[in-house]
Amino acid sequence: MSTATLAPEGLARRVSPGTGVRNVLTLAWRNLVQIKHNPMELLDLSIQPIMFVLLFAYVFGPAMEGSVQAYLPVVIPGIIAQNALFAGMSTGFGLNTDITKGVFDRFRSLPIARSAPLAGRILADTVKQAWSMMILLLVGFAIGFRLETNVVALLSAFLLLLSFAVLFSWTSVYIAMVVNEPEKVQIFGFTVIFPLSFLSTAFIKSTDGIPGPVAWVMDNSPVTHLVEAMRGLLVGGPVLEHAWIALAWGLGISLVFAPLSLHAFKKRA
Amino acid sequence: MTYAIQAEGLVKRFGATEALAGVSLTAEPGTVLGILGPNGAGKTTTTRILATLIEPTEGSARVGGFDVHKDAHRVRQLIGLTGQYAGVDEMLTGTENLILIGRLLGMSRRDSRARAAELLDRFELTEAAERAAKTYSGGMRRRLDLAASLIGRPQILFLDEPTTGLDPRSRGGLWDIVRGLTDDGVTVLLTTQYLEEADQLADDIVVIDRGQVIAHGTSDTLKSQVGGQILEVRPLRAAEVGNAAAIVGELAGSEPELRDGLIAAPITDPALMPAVVRRLDDAGIAVGELSLRKSSLDEVFFALTGHHTDDIDAEADELAAAAKQEART
Numbered sequence: 001m002s003t004a005t006l007a008p009e010g011l012a013r014r015v016s017p018g019t020g021v022r023n024v025l026t027l028a029w030r031n032l033v034q035i036k037h038n039p040m041e042l043l044d045l046s047i048q049p050i051m052f053v054l055l056f057a058y059v060f061g062p063a064m065e066g067s068v069q070a071y072l073p074v075v076i077p078g079i080i081a082q083n084a085l086f087a088g089m090s091t092g093f094g095l096n097t098d099i100t101k102g103v104f105d106r107f108r109s110l111p112i113a114r115s116a117p118l119a120g121r122i123l124a125d126t127v128k129q130a131w132s133m134m135i136l137l138l139v140g141f142a143i144g145f146r147l148e149t150n151v152v153a154l155l156s157a158f159l160l161l162l163s164f165a166v167l168f169s170w171t172s173v174y175i176a177m178v179v180n181e182p183e184k185v186q187i188f189g190f191t192v193i194f195p196l197s198f199l200s201t202a203f204i205k206s207t208d209g210i211p212g213p214v215a216w217v218m219d220n221s222p223v224t225h226l227v228e229a230m231r232g233l234l235v236g237g238p239v240l241e242h243a244w245i246a247l248a249w250g251l252g253i254s255l256v257f258a259p260l261s262l263h264a265f266k267k268r269a
Numbered sequence: 270m271t272y273a274i275q276a277e278g279l280v281k282r283f284g285a286t287e288a289l290a291g292v293s294l295t296a297e298p299g300t301v302l303g304i305l306g307p308n309g310a311g312k313t314t315t316t317r318i319l320a321t322l323i324e325p326t327e328g329s330a331r332v333g334g335f336d337v338h339k340d341a342h343r344v345r346q347l348i349g350l351t352g353q354y355a356g357v358d359e360m361l362t363g364t365e366n367l368i369l370i371g372r373l374l375g376m377s378r379r380d381s382r383a384r385a386a387e388l389l390d391r392f393e394l395t396e397a398a399e400r401a402a403k404t405y406s407g408g409m410r411r412r413l414d415l416a417a418s419l420i421g422r423p424q425i426l427f428l429d430e431p432t433t434g435l436d437p438r439s440r441g442g443l444w445d446i447v448r449g450l451t452d453d454g455v456t457v458l459l460t461t462q463y464l465e466e467a468d469q470l471a472d473d474i475v476v477i478d479r480g481q482v483i484a485h486g487t488s489d490t491l492k493s494q495v496g497g498q499i500l501e502v503r504p505l506r507a508a509e510v511g512n513a514a515a516i517v518g519e520l521a522g523s524e525p526e527l528r529d530g531l532i533a534a535p536i537t538d539p540a541l542m543p544a545v546v547r548r549l550d551d552a553g554i555a556v557g558e559l560s561l562r563k564s565s566l567d568e569v570f571f572a573l574t575g576h577h578t579d580d581i582d583a584e585a586d587e588l589a590a591a592a593k594q595e596a597r598t
């Protein structure tokens with residue numbers, strides 16, 4: 001018995017970049033095709049945003065800005081931002097499901113790029129995010145929201161939101177690594193993201209009249225900067241001075257949580 | 270001789286827990302290596318190290334001639350893994366699950382579809398092929414999982430407790446599949462808690478307990494060490510237990526165990542049974558009960574280690590089982 005029959009020469013030592021990209025696309029396909037068998041998820045991605053827009057606009061609009069119409073430029077960018085934060089938790093939820101069900105082990109035993117299972121999931125979640133944002137805008141347009149800028153600004157808004165979402169989703173990746181069941185990712189996400197999105201200007205025009213310390217927190221929240229930049233891009237106003245702070249926050253968050261996640265994963269395995 | 274699987278002094282610590290305390294084993298190409306051990310023995314940990322999923326704290330291993338750590342990517346091109354917990358995507362159909370693996374292995378869309386259909390047929394899943402795996406029964410899921418690990422025609426296959434939770438028919442079916450694979454030259458490492466399974470399938474058996482190899486050899490050598498079967502005799506009259514035990518002991522070649530009038534002795538040769546019957550008859554001892562049964566894993570462990578598997582840490586095992594149950598649902 002020689003080594004050659006057992007271990008044929010010509011086995012690649014590592015994954016080529018081209019193969020890595022293909023692995024990511026295949027795994028992204030896998031995460032998107034799941035929707036076909038789980039229509040509830042499509043509902044989640046579509047109905048929920050629609051409901052939020054309608055409820056906020058018609059219930060709070062008149063009280064907040066005097067009319068539904070006047071509130072739309074405030075609330076649509078806000079809901080888009082909040083939705084992105086919540087949707088980011090689904091990355092962690094799916095990841096934790098894969099880990100606890102053994103699917104992740106199967107992937108990691110295959111000769112594929114090490115980062116592909118995570119990258120594929122993030123790519124798929126980004127597509128889902130874009131879908132949700134589109135639905136939110138379409139509903140907004142249907143009830144009277146107007147794009148006050150241009151198409152380039154609109155595309156930039158998508159780009160900004162998706163970039164922030166990807167960076168922010170590292171928090172949910174980290175949670176996925178340390179909890180032992182997917183539901184806990186959701187619970188954690190809920191308890192953090194609710195206050196995080198409400199302690200911002202996502203649903204209000206300004207923090208005038210809010211007690212000092214609370215207003216300070218709200219004014220300096222990364223969510224506020226994200227929302228303000230989104231407003232600038234969709235209905236006009238300052239963009240860059242907010243966008244860069246939001247992205248810097250995102251970068252900082254990912255720089256902290258990516259290594260933490262990796263460390264937690266190694267410890268867990 | 271190059272081994273298909275070779276591990277040396279594997280130690281794995283999780284914090285304060287020492288899951289493996291120096292496991293060494295080898296498997297020759299085209300054979301089945303059975304790893305036999307009770308809950309928490311370290312079977313899964315060993316499998317995961319060999320399948321490149323985790324790194325050992327100490328020690329090294331080669332699979333297909335390649336170091337599992339330094340040359341992990343090459344090892345991954347040679348192996349297939351069916352983990353203890355079915356690694357199938359419940360949201361995808363059987364076909365989609367298999368196509369996914371085929372695509373990840375670099376097969377074309379057409380080839381992966383064809384290979385998927387072929388394996389689904391072989392594992393009697395064709396009817397359920399277009400249903401989401403979440404609708405599958407436990408046995409179907411296991412079969413799909415096994416099919417997934419075979420997509421790339423691995424030379425070396427790791428099966429972690431592949432038959433746990435299967436009914437006897439499915440278990441037999443899986444055994445046939447494993448035998449078919451070794452006929453094709455595949456090397457199989459299979460972990461199990463069932464002595465009978467290791468006996469049926471494995472060319473070599475490694476018995477592990479608390480992270481250590483406590484015995485290894487072929488099924489026959491192990492049986493001669495521990496007794497493959499247990500002969501039990503209960504004389505009708507209690508007064509004759511002594512005489513009967515002497516006869517059984519003489520023929521079995523070892524001191525029988527006595528428990529409330531029941532004489533139990535491990536034997537390796539089933540042909541001994543008629544001889545025992547004849548000798549007892551000659552001695553005029555009336556027999557109330559006579560049976561030959563396979564020795565349980567517990568008896569093997571008792572013979573090898575002097576302690577029963579269930580007094581290791583019955584409570585810990587129960588907790589582990591409960592946690593496992595939870596993880597499954």
Ligand SMILES: Nc1ncnc2c1ncn2[C@@H]1O[C@H](COP(=O)(O)OP(=O)(O)OP(=O)(O)O)[C@@H](O)[C@H]1O
Pocket residue numbers: 268269283286287288289306307308309310311312313314315353462589
């Ligand atoms: N990730 C982990 N973190 C901490 N301890 C672990 C981890 N994985 C395994 N262990 C411990 O290591 C020991 C060996 O576990 P392992 O899963 O390898 O056993 P096993 O033989 O596969 O058992 P079973 O038959 O229950 O599957 C156990 O005590 C287990 O609790």
Ligand SMILES: [Mg+2]
Pocket residue numbers: 312313314353429430
């Ligand atoms: Mg195990």
